[in-house]
Amino acid sequence: MPSNAPAANQRASEPAASEAWVIGVDIGGTKVAAGLVNRRTGAISNPVRVPMSARVDAAAGLAAVTSAIDALFAQSSDARSASQAIGICAPGPLDPAAGVVLNPPNLPCWRDFPLAAELERKYHVPVKLDNDANAAALAETLWGAGRGHRTVFYVTIGTGIGTGIVFDGQIYHGRTGSAAEGGHITIDYDGLPCACGKRGCIETLAAGPAIARLARARLTDQPDSQSMILALAAGNLDVITSELVGQAYAAGDPIAQQVLQSVVCFLSVWLGNIIDLLEPDVIIMGGGVSTMLKPLFPEITKRLPTCCVNQRCQEIPLLAACFGADVGIAGGAALCVPALHTQ
């Protein structure tokens, strides 16, 4: 995924002790990534990646995290002394206030695991924990596309849709830390069932699997379409992915255009709801599917007046995220940085 970050994702040179750095850690189902992040610019210094099996026991999971952090320290003699805090972004659900991983489906090794406390005990620095989308929202606000804005709605679209809300430079958590589940806002209460148990969530209509499903449906309805999607899938509907639809779209394929046009309609309705409720200063879209949809952002903005009661909805910028694949590292680090953007 390309990155258009000004400072972010640049490989910074060796961190000097005189600069303020924080450690960002991104925990996924198969790997832990970590990097030193300049707290002023968001630039990431020489990130490391360590494999992790989400199915091992709690201690082995913790060992994967500490080995990533230790590998970072081993890169530079100054790194450890210059690092003031550790921020972790991990799959939810988790309790950000307590620093506890609750019961993420993608991390069965940990159930009610006090990750922040364990790392504080080992490294003797403050440790912050939050979920991927919240952390990414804050990174984009501090250092990326949302810089200078106070109220930011962040969306990441990939195999699912995650969202994060930043109010006045702080992640908005809600009552228990479970707010900002925007991917499960339904716009079709009697629609397709979502894995979450609801129906018609925007995730069922506009994430990667939905795009593949929409393409398969159109190709089934139009068997003589000669669509490039079918050629890319070697004639096998079952292997169609949103990436293939994106490739076909980029080459001008009409079926791919129809599919992405539907996705644009769904996203416009959904963002209309978000704007009517939150009226953010800016909307930032990240993740692989958003990158594919970027040429269609003006189309979404054009549609907004029919999807909002807000008469000034078109003034709200709809921007591509600056951070790319390293957003989790930046997000983790952002958790350690107080509301810089309001300065």
Add this chain to the structure above:
Amino acid sequence: MPSNAPAANQRASEPAASEAWVIGVDIGGTKVAAGLVNRRTGAISNPVRVPMSARVDAAAGLAAVTSAIDALFAQSSDARSASQAIGICAPGPLDPAAGVVLNPPNLPCWRDFPLAAELERKYHVPVKLDNDANAAALAETLWGAGRGHRTVFYVTIGTGIGTGIVFDGQIYHGRTGSAAEGGHITIDYDGLPCACGKRGCIETLAAGPAIARLARARLTDQPDSQSMILALAAGNLDVITSELVGQAYAAGDPIAQQVLQSVVCFLSVWLGNIIDLLEPDVIIMGGGVSTMLKPLFPEITKRLPTCCVNQRCQEIPLLAACFGADVGIAGGAALCVPALHTQ
């Protein structure tokens, strides 16, 4: 509409200069109401009502407001000296930061009218302005059902659905003051057209006119139902209102039960969206239709787990508003009170 406010809507005795009072003003399409409101308890002292024609010119509209305030002062020699501020709640859209009424359909007398500045010039006290639902949300947070909570989602259901969001004791306004239009969140993107131009807004599914429409549809489908709704309407489908449906429901009418069950389903889906996005500390429902639906609040709470990904959604209290018909006066007054509830 009955009120269950502890202090609110009590007719307080003569205000004494030693107590802190603020003036709350409620501007509607046909009248201006005003009252002295105790800023500690929310109790309203001897409210006055003055007729107002929304179609007259700007000066005549202003004169209606000042005559209501002057009538209040005339009631008590201490009233004027004890009053520290004036808060106005008016139909939107308006600019709360600038204190300007923009272009409300219900108040054609005023277009871009600097109401706050005009009143400050006349009365030499600070004047605050906000829309009905925002102001009511704050009044309920300070003095009513939301007391002691930091994040409050307020809903008023009548001929439309208005909402207000309070975060940390402050009304949440969004970028330009147009946030919290929750009544126009769609849960059915391809559904019935709403007056706002969108489709499937909760207002088209659960406000008073929707309830009447749902009843008419069921009675048309079941002409032999012997429903009490039809009896109350003297056999004329055209005169059915949500109030008649409510009366029939209270008497156990099966058709009315079916109608309100549908409304409960729609509201549950919609509140599920609100909870998944905002996870408020409490949800407060006011307005005439909410009063009618109050016996069904437990049914809404019971349905929430199928309408939310939030696993703790049922812990969020769904409460009836404390303020009744005077909520506009209390709401106006609340605008003048800093974040008391966090004290």
